[in-house]
Amino acid sequence: MSRRTRPEMIAETRAKLIAAARKAFGEEGYAAASMDDFTAAAGLTRGALYHHFGDKKGLFEAVVREIDAEMAARLAAIATAAPTRWNGFVEENIGYVGMALDPEVQRILLRDGPAVLGDPSIWPSAAGCIAGIRANLEQLQADGVVRRDIDADVTARLVSGASTDAALWIANAEDPAAASRKAIPAFKALLEGLLRKH
Amino acid sequence: MSRRTRPEMIAETRAKLIAAARKAFGEEGYAAASMDDFTAAAGLTRGALYHHFGDKKGLFEAVVREIDAEMAARLAAIATAAPTRWNGFVEENIGYVGMALDPEVQRILLRDGPAVLGDPSIWPSAAGCIAGIRANLEQLQADGVVRRDIDADVTARLVSGASTDAALWIANAEDPAAASRKAIPAFKALLEGLLRKH
DNA sequence: CACTCGCATACATGATGTATGTATGTTGTC
DNA sequence: GACAACATACATACATCATGTATGCGAGTG
Structure with a gap:
């Protein structure tokens, strides 16, 4: 049984990634922000990032x-x-x-x-x-x-x-x-x- | 015997590095410009770069x-x-x-x-x-x-x-x-x- | 129940920065 | 003025880390 429907979970993952990236980009700058670090801070890995946004630049665009x-x-x-x-x-x-x-x-x-x-x-x-x-x-x-x-x-x-x-x-x-x-x-x-x- | 005095050679090295970096930064952008590549293009290595400018950013400043x-x-x-x-x-x-x-x-x-x-x-x-x-x-x-x-x-x-x-x-x-x-x-x-x- | 797909894991590549080595120019001394 | 001691410009080798890709697993869906 799924407490949450799939699209909801996807949206949540994307939102978490964007929020974490926004914080990291804002505080450390784009170049210095480590994808490993801020995806971990969001309770995820770079796998999710690459799946949804293609690359670091793609996530930056979303932010x-x-x-x-x-x-x-x-x-x-x-x-x-x-x-x-x-x-x-x-x-x-x-x-x-x-x-x-x-x-x-x-x-x-x-x-x-x-x-x-x-x-x-x-x-x-x-x-x-x-x-x-x-x-x-x-x-x-x-x-x-x-x-x-x-x-x-x-x-x-x-x-x-x-x-x-x-x-x-x-x-x-x-x-x-x-x-x-x-x-x-x-x-x-x-x-x-x-x-x-x- | 020294055909060129030391300060002259230093100035030449710095000028070559700045010129090569300027070209690379201008064409590829700062992040994409490889220090190995453009120092080699100047007939030098990163050793010279670090000696004279401290780091990549230091050379960028000079440019x-x-x-x-x-x-x-x-x-x-x-x-x-x-x-x-x-x-x-x-x-x-x-x-x-x-x-x-x-x-x-x-x-x-x-x-x-x-x-x-x-x-x-x-x-x-x-x-x-x-x-x-x-x-x-x-x-x-x-x-x-x-x-x-x-x-x-x-x-x-x-x-x-x-x-x-x-x-x-x-x-x-x-x-x-x-x-x-x-x-x-x-x-x-x-x-x-x-x-x-x- | 098979299958898609969201996401994690493992790995390959390449970039920066540092520690060390070498060779050349400079300086002090006789 | 020659030789030695030294300083330094630059190269080489290595450690670290970041991105991107290929692969694998497990949960939701038709």
């Missing part, structure tokens, strides 16, 4: 996808809560900076991510966060708030690039709180360059 | 320093050649985007660099490029061209972050030339947000 999805959801919530669309756009990006202060996000997405998976724009997750920013930008252009002579695609990348770098800078600063207070206005100033002149 | 110095020099040349300071600032940043299109720069500095050495702001090279941008910004603030209510340090980071991301995006685009034409105006628009209102 990235999970984190990316969480971030996209939080960003969307921030954006919809804002009074005006432009305000939502700005808040969303500042929220992005805040999330990038999380050591796990920083290490996995910002530091190791590009090295392992290449440029974020070609990631399997298709970088949900950037897609969100771009959609917002296009709407703002349609509303006449943002200048129309710039491409939403690149701009979304530029903006997210600036945010992530700001976050890295803040996180590595001696006084992160103070650094954050300096970063926000500078970031807002840059974004204002996108507004239509009047 | 980064070299590339960074080259870039800083080129950027400085671009900036001084411009008619106005603001113009030089903009051109410098666009030049930065252009240099980041070089596959070697991209792979070593932008992709593997953060994974191996951490955030660029704490690199041994102290990221000469960013320092150059910051110095320029401070001067522009003193001249009254750029708004003074923002911090030059963060802003330099934000701007360089946006440039590098733009470069990555362009390099991975299907049509890099077209992508570049779209990226430049968007980038200029962002920078205009830094100007003092009038």
Whole structure:
């Protein structure tokens, strides 16, 4: 008799592997994280890992996808809560900076991510966060708030690039709180360059 | 008798190792580059490498320093050649985007660099490029061209972050030339947000 | 009841790092 | 100025460990 059905057990195994890997990747970094170690921590072996994810990189992709999805959801919530669309756009990006202060996000997405998976724009997750920013930008252009002579695609990348770098800078600063207070206005100033002149 | 003096031979060995490593890191990436292979390509063994650079990461640092110095020099040349300071600032940043299109720069500095050495702001090279941008910004603030209510340090980071991301995006685009034409105006628009209102 | 498949075990390969050896250049002394 | 003692640049050999693959077992399923 099976107390649990098979698909359930599979899902549980995958979840355990992803959770253990996420922790290991976040704390030690991708290269230093030993598959033997963190699969053991999850009460499994590398056999399960290779069965479900093919290789170490495949598991890393799954972890990235999970984190990316969480971030996209939080960003969307921030954006919809804002009074005006432009305000939502700005808040969303500042929220992005805040999330990038999380050591796990920083290490996995910002530091190791590009090295392992290449440029974020070609990631399997298709970088949900950037897609969100771009959609917002296009709407703002349609509303006449943002200048129309710039491409939403690149701009979304530029903006997210600036945010992530700001976050890295803040996180590595001696006084992160103070650094954050300096970063926000500078970031807002840059974004204002996108507004239509009047 | 010694046809060459000792310091000369040492310098030559170091240069050969750095050159071979730069090529290997650029083409295969840091993790995939085998020390046995590229030291052999330089006519040496790992013995020389460990003697001069301590470990693989140490050699990587040396390569980064070299590339960074080259870039800083080129950027400085671009900036001084411009008619106005603001113009030089903009051109410098666009030049930065252009240099980041070089596959070697991209792979070593932008992709593997953060994974191996951490955030660029704490690199041994102290990221000469960013320092150059910051110095320029401070001067522009003193001249009254750029708004003074923002911090030059963060802003330099934000701007360089946006440039590098733009470069990555362009390099991975299907049509890099077209992508570049779209990226430049968007980038200029962002920078205009830094100007003092009038 | 046979069979698929999720997962563990055992092994092959290759990479890094260290300990040791050698040969060459440098320096001190007569 | 020559020879010896020494320092050091670099090579070789080895220990350790990580990934990936091939194989085997056992539990859930039709």
